[in-house]
Amino acid sequence: MNKLDFISRQFSRAENKRFEHYVVTRIWHLLNDLSIKFITQQYVSRPEGRALTDMFFPQLQIHIEIDEGHHKNQIDWDKWREADIINATGHEIRRVDVTKDIETINNVISQIIERVKAKKSSIGDFEPWDINAELNPKTYINKGFIDLKDDCAFRTMVDAANCFGNDYKPMGIWTGGAKHPKEIGKHIWFPKLYKNGKWNNSISNDETEIREICEFPETASSHIDSVLKKGIYKRIVFARVKSPLGDIMYRFKGEYELVREKTNYVDGLMWRRISERVNTYEK
Amino acid sequence: MNKLDFISRQFSRAENKRFEHYVVTRIWHLLNDLSIKFITQQYVSRPEGRALTDMFFPQLQIHIEIDEGHHKNQIDWDKWREADIINATGHEIRRVDVTKDIETINNVISQIIERVKAKKSSIGDFEPWDINAELNPKTYINKGFIDLKDDCAFRTMVDAANCFGNDYKPMGIWTGGAKHPKEIGKHIWFPKLYKNGKWNNSISNDETEIREICEFPETASSHIDSVLKKGIYKRIVFARVKSPLGDIMYRFKGEYELVREKTNYVDGLMWRRISERVNTYEK
Numbered sequence: 001m002n003k004l005d006f007i008s009r010q011f012s013r014a015e016n017k018r019f020e021h022y023v024v025t026r027i028w029h030l031l032n033d034l035s036i037k038f039i040t041q042q043y044v045s046r047p048e049g050r051a052l053t054d055m056f057f058p059q060l061q062i063h064i065e066i067d068e069g070h071h072k073n074q075i076d077w078d079k080w081r082e083a084d085i086i087n088a089t090g091h092e093i094r095r096v097d098v099t100k101d102i103e104t105i106n107n108v109i110s111q112i113i114e115r116v117k118a119k120k121s122s123i124g125d126f127e128p129w130d131i132n133a134e135l136n137p138k139t140y141i142n143k144g145f146i147d148l149k150d151d152c153a154f155r156t157m158v159d160a161a162n163c164f165g166n167d168y169k170p171m172g173i174w175t176g177g178a179k180h181p182k183e184i185g186k187h188i189w190f191p192k193l194y195k196n197g198k199w200n201n202s203i204s205n206d207e208t209e210i211r212e213i214c215e216f217p218e219t220a221s222s223h224i225d226s227v228l229k230k231g232i233y234k235r236i237v238f239a240r241v242k243s244p245l246g247d248i249m250y251r252f253k254g255e256y257e258l259v260r261e262k263t264n265y266v267d268g269l270m271w272r273r274i275s276e277r278v279n280t281y282e283k
Numbered sequence: 284m285n286k287l288d289f290i291s292r293q294f295s296r297a298e299n300k301r302f303e304h305y306v307v308t309r310i311w312h313l314l315n316d317l318s319i320k321f322i323t324q325q326y327v328s329r330p331e332g333r334a335l336t337d338m339f340f341p342q343l344q345i346h347i348e349i350d351e352g353h354h355k356n357q358i359d360w361d362k363w364r365e366a367d368i369i370n371a372t373g374h375e376i377r378r379v380d381v382t383k384d385i386e387t388i389n390n391v392i393s394q395i396i397e398r399v400k401a402k403k404s405s406i407g408d409f410e411p412w413d414i415n416a417e418l419n420p421k422t423y424i425n426k427g428f429i430d431l432k433d434d435c436a437f438r439t440m441v442d443a444a445n446c447f448g449n450d451y452k453p454m455g456i457w458t459g460g461a462k463h464p465k466e467i468g469k470h471i472w473f474p475k476l477y478k479n480g481k482w483n484n485s486i487s488n489d490e491t492e493i494r495e496i497c498e499f500p501e502t503a504s505s506h507i508d509s510v511l512k513k514g515i516y517k518r519i520v521f522a523r524v525k526s527p528l529g530d531i532m533y534r535f536k537g538e539y540e541l542v543r544e545k546t547n548y549v550d551g552l553m554w555r556r557i558s559e560r561v562n563t564y565e566k
Contacts (some may be wrong), residue, residue, distance in 0.1 A: 004385040008301035025308035030315070034385065102287040102317065254549035 008130060009245055010040045019098035023109065024055050027064065031113050035128035036060070036120065037151075039244050043080060045089035045205045052092070058151035059126065060119045061091040064112065069099035081194035084153065084241035084251055087207040092119075137163045141280045148276040152252040153243065157190050160238045160250045164188060165281035180236065182281045189235040190250055200268075203239070203253070210237065210256055213268030221265050233258040235271060237277050253260045254278070289414060293323045302381035303349045306392065307338050310347065314396050317535060318411035319343070319403065320434075322527050327371035328488045336376070341434035342409065343402045344374040347395065352382040364477035367436065367524035367534055370490040375402075420446045424563045426439055431559040435535040436526065440473050443521045443533045447471060448564035463519065465564045472518040473533055485553075486522070486536070493520065494540055496551030504548050516541040518554060519561050537561075 009030070024040055042056035042063065055064035094112050116196060120126055133139040137159045140146045146163065154160045158168040161178035166188075168178070173190075180186040191212070193203045198216040201211070214220040234257050238250035255275040262270035291310065307323055325339035325346070336346035377395050381388060403409055416422040420442045423429045429446065437443045441451040444461035449471075451461070456473075463469040474495070476486045481499040486492070497503040517540050521533035538561050539554035546552045 002385065004302070004305065004381075004388065007385075008305040019287070022287065022291040026312045029309045029312035032313070098287075102285065103289070105287065 002131065005112050007038075007246075010038065017066075017068075019068055023064070023066050023096050023098060023105070026106070026109050027055065027112060028118075030109070031116055033117075033120075035126075036116070037131075037134075041244060043083045043085040044091070045085050045203075045207060046088050047206045049205060050085060051088075053088070056086075057116060058086075059129065060116060060123070061088075061120060061149070061240060062086065063091055063093050065093055065095045067095055067097045067099070069097070082192070082240075082242045084243050084249060086251070087253075089149070089206055107222050135159070137280075141282055143280065144234075145277050145279050146252050148252065148254055150252070153241070153249040154238065155247070155249060157238070157250055160190070160252075161188050162283065163280045164236070164278075167283040177235075183234075183279075185232050185235065186234040186255075187213035187232050189237050189256075190235065190240055193239045207253060208273045209273040210253075211268055212271065220268070224263065224265060224269060225259070227269060228260070228263075233260075234274070237271075285414065288391070289528075290321075293321060300349075300351075302351055303337050306347070306349050306379050306381060306388070309389070309392050310395060310399075313392070314399055316400075316403075317411075319399070320412035320414075320417075321533065322526060326366045326368040327374070328368050328486075328490060329371050330489050332488060333368060335373075336371070340399060341369075342412065343399060343406070344371075344432070345399060345402060346371065346374055346376045347489065348376055348378045350378055350382070365475070365523075365525045367526050367532060369434075369534070370431070370488055370536075389483065398414055418442070420563075424565055426563065428560050428562050429535050431535065431537055433488045433535070436524070436532040438530070440521070440530060440533055443473070443535075444471050446563045447519070447561075448566050450566040460518075466517075466562075468515050468517065469517040469538075470515050472520050474520065476522045488534060491556045492555040493536075494551055495554065503551070506546060507546065507552060510541070510552060511546075512545070516543075517557070520554075 023269050028038060037058055039056045039058065040054060042053050044051055044056075044063070054066045055061035056062070094115065096105060096108050096112070100108075110196055130139075134152075135155055137147055137154070139152070140152065140163050156170070157173040157178065158170055161168050161173060165182040166178060166182050176190050178188040178190075179190055190229050191201050191210070192199065193201050193210065198219070200213045202211050214223045234253050234255060237253040239253050241249055241251045243249045254273045255278050256271035257272040257274045259272045298496045311321060320341055322341065323337060323341045325336050327334050327339075327346070331453050337349045339345070340346035377398065379388060379391050379395070383391075384560055413422075417435075418438055420437070423433070423435065423446045429435050439453070440456040440461065441453055444451050444456060447463050449461060450466040459473050461471040461473075463471055474484050474493070475482065476484050476493065481497055481502070483496045483498050485494050497506045517538060521537040522536050524532055524534050526532045537556045538558040541552040542555045
């Protein structure tokens with residue numbers, strides 16, 4: 001996929017919402033900067049709850065919300081449970097009221113564009129959008145780490161696992177996790193963070209806690225016993241999600257550690273985030 | 284309808300064609316001039332035949348054609364016979380090849396924008412787009428004339444007829460024509476220029492000739508006799524069309540005169556354009 005392909009697909013996601021569409025295309029074309037990535041219709045989690053923002057600049061952590069003067073349809077979270085929900089705690093939100101006249105709207109958009117430009121300038125190590133590099137494990141290996149701020153999501157579990165010194169071949173991972181060959185007592189985990197088959201995992205709105213529950217009575221307790229016995233109490237988490245464009249992706253969520261006192265046969269395993277940044281390794 | 288409404292509707296007409304969409308929104312937002320009107324998917328007739336252009340600036344008579352690298356679907360003219368087909372003879376056509384990379388496309392778009400701005404500057408009496416005035420007969424009465432270059436189309440037959448000294452009330456015209464109270468031997472005519480019920484009227488591609496044929500054998504010849512007898516041999520023509528946004532409109536086509544030597548019981552009445560401009564009158 002090239003940038004034209006990506007951008008035009010993002011535009012067309014808003015196609016049934018004319019005013020949203022006007023705003024999104026106007027911001028992007030007048031911003032006129034191919035080094036800045038954007039996403040339309042980004043699901044976000046915030047301490048106050050989940051939401052959907054209309055335009056998101058991941059490098060700048062700025063969201064645009066378009067106010068059409070009526071309540072948006074309630075989001076059916078059950079339908080969207082597989083969605084790529086990112087943690088937007090501390091992100092900046094800008095609003096555009098499209099019930100105003102076009103001159104006012106254009107004026108608000110100009111201010112937003114100035115703010116986006118200013119924020120880009122203020123980031124000393126701003127990384128230009130590179131649509132191929134962002135999907136390549138090598139990018140993160142060369143950088144030495146993956147941080148939540150990197151907006152990191154891979155196409156495959158293998159790509160994610162190979163950031164940590166592994167050398168898996170394509171299609172080389174068939175389970176929900178991979179070894180971490182460089183750091184002892186740590187796994188790389190690829191959970192579905194929603195009810196799915198025998199599992200009923202979930203993540204808190206602020207994304208600091210993951211609850212891992214096996215719902216099959218015959219294996220629920222033995223799974224917990226097995227995790228406790230293995231002694232691998234840290235997990236680098238890439239959640240399996242559907243990307244905004246509909247592809248499966250593995251979204252980096254940080255490093256989590258087992259909270260043993262909150263783990264039991266009733267509530268399952270509790271994992272708490274201990275770092276937003278993890279080291280990467282050459283194989 | 285305000286400009287935001289109009290513009291966002293125009294954008295959404297291209298919604299299933301991502302690249303067309305990218306180009307149209309980019310040209311419009313970067314042109315960034317609310318005094319310039321545009322239409323997407325404009326049907327045009329040219330001496331070489333009919334066509335569909337992707338973006339049209341009526342004040343500047345510039346069309347944009349977006350080349351997606353494959354033949355566009357054949358236009359089903361029978362389906363679109365009611366369309367607002369404008370005469371584009373002598374208009375300027377600019378092309379954008381969207382099979383190129385985004386930088387090249389953006390560059391071509393920049394050149395088009397420069398050309399649009401230059402053409403606007405070159406028009407001494409450029410009239411800024413006024414979305415309300417363009418539908419108001421008063422605008423043309425004050426101006427003193429309607430010219431083909433004015434891109435003139437009204438919402439009702441009454442609006443059109445009242446440009447010529449009439450004082451019809453809303454819903455005051457029920458037939459296909461109206462009197463011209465100021466110029467003797469002239470009618471204002473609102474034909475459907477396509478096969479419709481008992482009529483099979485048509486206009487030539489260069490729009491200089493209109494053929495008026497009644498297909499009901501019992502009235503075909505008596506209609507011709509009646510026109511010849513009345514002695515009203517000039518007609519100001521507003522063709523009944525469907526606007527790009529789906530509304531019925533009455534599109535100014537010019538003033539036509541009966542060509543008696545080409546009028547007969549077999550071919551019907553032949554009208555030939557004698558002027559692209561007509562005078563307007565206060566009531």
